[in-house]
Amino acid sequence: MSEELALRADGVSMVFDNGFQALDDVSVEAAPGEFVTLLGPSGCGKTTLLRLVGGFLEPTQGRIWLGSLDVTPVPPEKRDTAMVFQSYALFPHMTVDDNIDFGLRRKKLAKADRRDRVEEVVGYVSLESQRRKRPEALSGGQQQRVALARALATRAGVILFDEPLSNLDAKLREQVRFELRRLQREHGFTALYVTHDQAEALAMSDTVYVMNGGRVIQSGPPEDIYDRPRNRFVAGFLGVANVIQGTVSSRDGNGYRVDTGLGELLVSSNGDEEPPGEVELSWRPEDTEFVDADYVGDNVFDLKVTESVFLGNLIDVVGIVPGLTNEPIRAQLMRHTAVDVGSVLRTRIPPERLRILEPEE
Amino acid sequence: MNTRRLRKTATAYVLLLPGLGVILGFVGVVLYFAFAQSFGQYTFAGEDAWNLDSWRQLAGNDRFREAFFYSLRIATLSAVISVALAYPLALWLRDPFPGSTFAGAVLKIPYLVPGLVAAFLYVNFISFNGFINQVLERLNIIDSPIRMQNDDRGIGVLILQAWKQIPLALLLLVGAVRGVGNDIYDAARDGGAGPGSRFVHITLPMTLQTLQAAMIIIFIGAAGDFSFQTVAGPRGTDSLAQFMFSTKNLADDRNFAAVVGLMLMALALFGSLALAGATRLAVNRGRYSR
Numbered sequence: 129m130s131e132e133l134a135l136r137a138d139g140v141s142m143v144f145d146n147g148f149q150a151l152d153d154v155s156v157e158a159a160p161g162e163f164v165t166l167l168g169p170s171g172c173g174k175t176t177l178l179r180l181v182g183g184f185l186e187p188t189q190g191r192i193w194l195g196s197l198d199v200t201p202v203p204p205e206k207r208d209t210a211m212v213f214q215s216y217a218l219f220p221h222m223t224v225d226d227n228i229d230f231g232l233r234r235k236k237l238a239k240a241d242r243r244d245r246v247e248e249v250v251g252y253v254s255l256e257s258q259r260r261k262r263p264e265a266l267s268g269g270q271q272q273r274v275a276l277a278r279a280l281a282t283r284a285g286v287i288l289f290d291e292p293l294s295n296l297d298a299k300l301r302e303q304v305r306f307e308l309r310r311l312q313r314e315h316g317f318t319a320l321y322v323t324h325d326q327a328e329a330l331a332m333s334d335t336v337y338v339m340n341g342g343r344v345i346q347s348g349p350p351e352d353i354y355d356r357p358r359n360r361f362v363a364g365f366l367g368v369a370n371v372i373q374g375t376v377s378s379r380d381g382n383g384y385r386v387d388t389g390l391g392e393l394l395v396s397s398n399g400d401e402e403p404p405g406e407v408e409l410s411w412r413p414e415d416t417e418f419v420d421a422d423y424v425g426d427n428v429f430d431l432k433v434t435e436s437v438f439l440g441n442l443i444d445v446v447g448i449v450p451g452l453t454n455e456p457i458r459a460q461l462m463r464h465t466a467v468d469v470g471s472v473l474r475t476r477i478p479p480e481r482l483r484i485l486e487p488e489e
Numbered sequence: 490m491n492t493r494r495l496r497k498t499a500t501a502y503v504l505l506l507p508g509l510g511v512i513l514g515f516v517g518v519v520l521y522f523a524f525a526q527s528f529g530q531y532t533f534a535g536e537d538a539w540n541l542d543s544w545r546q547l548a549g550n551d552r553f554r555e556a557f558f559y560s561l562r563i564a565t566l567s568a569v570i571s572v573a574l575a576y577p578l579a580l581w582l583r584d585p586f587p588g589s590t591f592a593g594a595v596l597k598i599p600y601l602v603p604g605l606v607a608a609f610l611y612v613n614f615i616s617f618n619g620f621i622n623q624v625l626e627r628l629n630i631i632d633s634p635i636r637m638q639n640d641d642r643g644i645g646v647l648i649l650q651a652w653k654q655i656p657l658a659l660l661l662l663v664g665a666v667r668g669v670g671n672d673i674y675d676a677a678r679d680g681g682a683g684p685g686s687r688f689v690h691i692t693l694p695m696t697l698q699t700l701q702a703a704m705i706i707i708f709i710g711a712a713g714d715f716s717f718q719t720v721a722g723p724r725g726t727d728s729l730a731q732f733m734f735s736t737k738n739l740a741d742d743r744n745f746a747a748v749v750g751l752m753l754m755a756l757a758l759f760g761s762l763a764l765a766g767a768t769r770l771a772v773n774r775g776r777y778s779r
Contacts, residue, residue, distance in 0.1 A: 203678065205680075205683055215670070220695070221776075231680035234682055
């Protein structure tokens with residue numbers, strides 16, 4: 129076990145008593161101070177993995193390490209972790225102060241130290257005026273802050289977040305997202321964060337693990353995963369992606385020529401491996417370029433606009449390429465560009481923005 | 490208040506009369522009789538006169554004092570023992586498991602057995618020639634039977650009270666502990682609380698009102714016990730209900746029996762409230778301990 133890692137789940141599998149396999153040979157790691165996110169749809173096993181790390185479940189296979197300690201059989205009350213629950217799980221019969229103080233009492237800290245620690249974390253989350261209130265008297269956002277303060281107070285090595293923003297409205301969610309990231313950076317705790325919201329994962333994480341069907345499909349920095357999705361699932365789950373079928377026809381310098389429904393497309397190579405004949409190509413709508421009507425070059429086609437949706441900062445365009453494919457192609461333009469339904473836009477996809485996807489298992 | 494509103498209110502009270510009538514007619518009249526009897530009225534065997542004679546008898550009556558504190562002790566201990574034994578069972582039945590419904594139903598059976606029947610069943614076990622003595626003799630553990638029935642400390646009565654009242658406590662507490670979410674327990678574990686700490690700091694405070702209700706109901710029932718006491722209680726000490734009965738039937742003193750009855754009601758009311766208050770204090774004290 130490497131000393132540098134704060135957390136490591138090594139080859140973890142989890143089969144419940146009813147036979148349902150929630151996790152299949154999953155490995156996840158986090159360096160000290162790293163913000164790691166488990167991202168995936170409902171039922172993908174991300175919360176199960178979080179609960180395994182927290183000690184609420186014991187894996188049927190694999191080991192969990194916190195620092196240099198194998199904590200696989202250690203119960204949650206003896207682990208150096210703290211969890212922020214999706215429901216916040218605040219103790220309803222206790223005040224804000226008592227909720228935060230709960231873990232400190234269990235650690236048998238001196239009264240003066242506990243008082244100082246509570247004051248400190250209450251300040252972090254700006255709840256100074258709410259300290260004597262019980263959870264029922266607080267708003268959802270305030271309850272979320274108390275839950276965060278309770279986790280921060282114990283100064284656990286790893287803080288686990290189980291979709292903590294899912295009960296907040298969109299505006300508050302965005303605000304808390306920034307605050308959470310700021311607190312994590314300021315205090316340097318290691319965070320393992322579970323969400324199904326790709327925007328949250330991209331905005332907050334150092335590393336994202338995309339999960340599906342109890343397995344990790346792809347991991348890496350958010351930019352890498354977004355720009356270079358491994359397969360169709362990742363491409364579709366993280367944002368919007370155009371995916372089309374094609375056949376590799378030839379190698380061309382540092383890339384390949386692929387026959388698709390949009391004609392022959394030039395794709396920059398993303399590895400030394402020779403791709404198979406039948407492939408899926410993907411690119412993001414915002415990578416689409418609009419060029420002059422007389423532009424000639426690789427990866428150029430005419431897109432007939434069938435839908436145009438104003439998104440505030442962008443215009444989302446859906447179109448087809450008449451004569452070639454009726455598959456809808458999505459593109460995004462800056463908001464001040466005028467786009468009428470029925471108009472034809474000369475469109476280009478830069479070869480370096482096209483990605484050959486691996487087949488899904 | 491305008492006439493229409495007044496008429497509406499009056500109609501509501503009239504409609505409530507059947508319910509109020511039962512309360513006033515049956516409970517109120519009985520209470521009034523007991524109250525009036527304790528002040529020298531409704532003597533039946535002699536002349537009625539408003540006086541404090543029967544209340545004055547209380548002061549120097551050792552049998553009454555003994556019965557009062559005996560009933561207080563039995564009622565308090567019955568309530569405490571019953572909820573203390575019911576809590577682990579309630580926590581065990583909190584999460585469904587194969588057979589949990591059946592187990593829960595079996596545990597509630599004693600509640601369906603009338604008190605007097607339960608007392609006789611119990612006596613079959615502990616009497617001089619009862620089941621326990623016979624088994625111990627056959628196993629050569631004892632040479633001669635042990636006397637267990639009608640013990641001086643009222644342990645037999647306490648066992649019977651607990652046996653009979655645990656199902657009631659269980660019925661109330663299972664619902665209450667099920668009301669505490671799994672996330673709350675997980676958060677407590679996450680904060681470092683072991684099983685004992687979770688019980689003291691989470692389960693008890695979050696089920697306090699149900700706990701108090703269970704204590705009050707059991708206390709009142711046990712304070713007024715007659716059947717268990719008659720069959721299995723100590724021979725030298727009366728419960729308040731037993732003393733009231735003997736005062737009326739054997740000594741034929743209805744007025745003093747009414748005083749004992751009122752004292753029994755006072756014990757049930759104030760004793761149960763005091764016990765509920767003490768429970769709250771104890772739970773809160775535990776909550777703020779480590």
